[in-house]
Amino acid sequence: MNLDYAKNSIEEVPFGQYLEQFQALDPKAAAVRTGIPYDAERKCFTMRMLQRTYEISWPECKVTCLDKTEGVFAIMEDAVDAKIFAIRYLLNGVQSDSTGKFLTYRELPSGDLYFQQFQGRCLMRLAYGFGFKLDKFAEIMDRLGAKKLSYGDVSYEVEFINGHFVRFILWAGDDEFPPSSQILFSDNFPLSFETYDLAVVGDISITTLKKMQ
Structure with missing residues (x-):
């Protein structure tokens, strides 16, 4: 399709x-x-x-x-x-609390249909923007006040908008393997936003990080 x-x-x-x-x-x-x-x-x-x-x-x-x-x-x-x-x-939007579960883009309603575009627009942009400079990514996230996590080579959680949280996970690139990334969304996002809107969450977040370099 x-x-x-x-x-x-x-x-x-x-x-x-x-x-x-x-x-x-x-x-x-x-x-x-x-x-x-x-x-x-x-x-x-x-x-x-x-x-x-x-x-x-x-x-x-x-x-x-x-x-x-x-x-x-x-x-x-x-x-x-x-x-x-x-x-x-x-x-x-509606006020809602996350259950504590985080979803990949594919796990969001109709996420499979839009994943290819989300991958290029957000995941690859994040990976190639910071996958060779993890220390810089961590320094920016710390400056932003994000919560440090233990996933991947470096990962952080931020509150994107009131009560809606996003996790950014990076794996470093080297001479043999390209960098990779994952973006996870708290499970209350679908109650207020369409899945294809969440690429904007990635765009806004990555733009912020790049502006802070």
Whole structure:
């Protein structure tokens, strides 16, 4: 089955359309549904993405990082896809807890259908971006405040967006074997996002790591 991966991506819808939906949102109802705090007096949501806390004003959608530190890229302030992902959670997401289980992309609903594109877009990009410099990857993850794990040659867990966690695992490359990687998603992601949207999780995360080199 030949699927047009790009046409299913959240990036195919212009930011302006998402902004219109965000502005039409009932912010108090969205806060109850998603568990994202909303300050009605100041008219802003408080949301976490990649270990950083952001305020998102409503209805303007002005994004401000509240805990910006030197050497850490606050991606939601600068990247349109990160803003869209946050808006989509406020529009469609539901508050949920992971059972503690993490899923490969193939294990997600219809993951097999989109795996080839996810592999090239995320897994290979991660592997060849950092598979020959594991120490740099670890230094960046430590700076970000990620949780160190014991899988592969180096691995870390980050909170991508409130209560939704991602694990990044790397195996080093050498003269004989290419580097490889794995990205795992906490099992509550499918309750709020489509499987093909999760490539954006990889994109946003890897872009952040590269910006921090």
